[in-house]
Amino acid sequence: MPTVHIGAKSGDIAPTVLMPGDPYRARWAAETFLDNPTCINEVRGMLGFTGTWRGNPVTIHGSGMGMASFSIYANELIRDYGAKTLIRIGSAGAMQPQVKIRDVVLAMSATTLTSPSRGIFRDLNFAPCADYDLLVAAHAAAKTKGIPTHVGGIYSSDVFYDERPDLNEIMTRHGILCVEMEAAELYNLCHRHGVRGLAVLTISDHLQTKEALPSEDRERSFGDMVEIALHAAFP
Template sequence: MPFHIKAMRVAPRVVVVGDPGRARLLSSMLIRPELVSENRGLLVYNGTWRGLEITVATHGMGGPGAAIVFEELIQAGARAIVRLGTTGGISKEVSIGDFVVPTAAHYIHGGLFRQYFGDLTVSAAPCLSLAWRLYTKGLQRGLRVHAGPVVSSDAFYAEDRSVAEKWAGVGALTVEMECAALFSIAMLRRVKAAALLLVNGHLLEPDKRMVSEEELLERIKLGGEIVFDSLTSVKV
């Protein structure tokens, strides 16, 4: 059994979220959800969606901590992992309330990436077939969905307009904290990974945020349906 995720097994298809409240919300959408681990506040639920097993797990905030969860989920049986989370816009192409499917996750080399890969700078990219399913299913629901690179940052409060403009200048759409870790570890461990991100703020317009918690939760539930449908349509 892993050190931190105290679950004997998880489903091959896993949705990961940062917020335990979102884990509870998404698990309530499953058939017969069962809480199988709550060690360290990292909630893990097993259930089913359209007849297939699905796990919903909490990864917390930031790449290094999330990397531990991703590794242990894989040890417990995960073979396809999708991160469903929020992200801050840094490109004028995206607006609050839009969804983003990352095609890559930029990062600053160092820290956990140096410990995993040494001097190699690994391209952190998702599984194309899984990302494509997320993108097309979002469009089929009539949503504004963008596909493009995001930035995975380690320092939430170090982000400012100058940082946003620099990354946007090389094509990044939004900034978040965990996708680079997820994509890199998934490639290393030979499992599938992708992400669906909800834009709930914008670094170029800091006064604009998705202030309604009810609206945010409704968009997360909608994103959850897209993620569940995408995971259950992919072979693992």
């Protein structure tokens, strides 16, 4: 039955859910990659669609920006609709010189200062990580497609307009590949509920070089990321 934030009926949500932040990207991805996509949610403008990919049921559902918004949708998708595999597909800012614009980053782990789960862990510095099978399958898919891909730790920030250049320097020095705003909470929730999670990220800008992916190129790069995520879920 519908939840507070998702209007889908029982059975409308597939066990595998891809989650871009932007609801309009969810619509674009569903119309581009899924067969017979049907809109199953539009509560508060957060669009969700379910269709099939190579015969496998898939839902593509927006998450909004930031861990707080992501947590709402992921919790309801897992708890109320039985989602078993959640893959974040989104953009990120590179923090290492070898990570270039348009490259894909597969987040093996996600560092954060705080998240909606922080109140549960209290003094514990829990280290959430990706599902290994999803990670390996995604890397294989990216390699087959010839997409430059990096695997390692990322940083999930709880703010977009960062005022901590000293923190960025520390993370860069410790090998953090890129920064985004949702993956740490995704991994926390997947561990808590015993489901699979992975973040597949396209580099749209670079914190060191100040380069940025032109808007006209974002759709093509986003498409590569969706394909990697689908191949990871159904290798």
